[in-house]
Amino acid sequence: MEATLMGSLRDHHRKSELEVALKLNGSIRLKMAQFLQERGFVEIPPVIYSTATDPLNHPVYDPSFDYEGTRYSITKSMIFHKQILVQQFPKIYSFSPNVRLEMPEKAKTGRHLLEFTQLDLEMLDATREDAIRLGEDLFCDVIKHVKEKHSKDLESIERTISVPSKPFRRIKYMDAMKQYGDDFESILSREAKEPFWIIDIPLEAREFYDRESDTEKGILNDMDLIYPEGFCEALSGGEREYKIERILERVRAKNQSPEQFEWFIEEARSGLRLSAGFGIGIERLLRYICGYKRIEDTHPFPKIPGQKSV
Secondary structure (H helix, E strand, O other), X not given: OHHHXXXXXXXXXXXXXXXXXXXXXXXXXXXXXXXXXXXXXXEOOOOOEEOOOOOOOOOEEOOEEEEOOEEEEEOOOOHHHHHHHOOOOOEEEXXXXXXXXXXXXXXXXXXXXXEXXXXXXXXXXXXXXXXXXXXXXXXXXXXXXXXXXXHHHHHHOOOOOOOOOOOOEEEEHHHHHHHHOOOHHHHHHHHOOOOEEEEEEEHHHOOOOEXXXXXXXXXXXXXXXXXXXXXXXXEEEEEEOOOHHHHHHHHHHOOOOHHHHHHHHHHHHOOOOOEEEEEEEHHHHHHHHHOOOXXXXXXXXXXXXXXXXX
């Protein structure tokens, strides 16, 4: 396996693409950190494993283990840790390594890795509107930075990108579903020339921690940012359920139990305030910026669904 990998890296085209991706990876992270710190955000360390992690709303294998009589899961996202810690530190972010052991068929998409990093952030007393504005500003700032600092790198891979205009277009989830069917995200992404938001996502399509609208029952104050050119989902986030009775109601509606999320539930009983945030996958962002067909071209040791990896 290692010999095959090294042979692949020795291929001039593969090496050139990976070199650009790695240079942009470090540069983009520095720019994101600078952007957030200038706005009062504090970086927090990532959580690699915990007794409770993101349940997700689609099937994945659960990487978990026992240690000294306690069952732990590898982090799928830091959603619970963010929501608790933001109660004390009003603006936080982390470059969080995530492990999501997706079903093998996800390899076909070209945008799924089993192991990836996302910039995960949260804001106290914030709404979806706050998260959307921050997401747009952050995305545009990163693209502007890459165009200014890495023009020769982009030329070397024959990639042209532009800074999108704000505000980004918004499309309601159910409107998109009615017009295009289940594959609306891919269709809209292929048609789009600039990134856009999918908003007002139905309750059953997301996890229990996403906050239901006060005015539209069954609709969440969530949003997904979608890349143009067929690159699909860039960012996912929204407001968080913070009232303990609503959290428990939503957990049971998902056929889950409070015991699965014991430490988080106990913290929530002490009282939470509203927060909002999002996560943006670094490798997916690199794939879009570089224009690569497949996400594994951004990583020297990619772990692809259904395939053996080093």
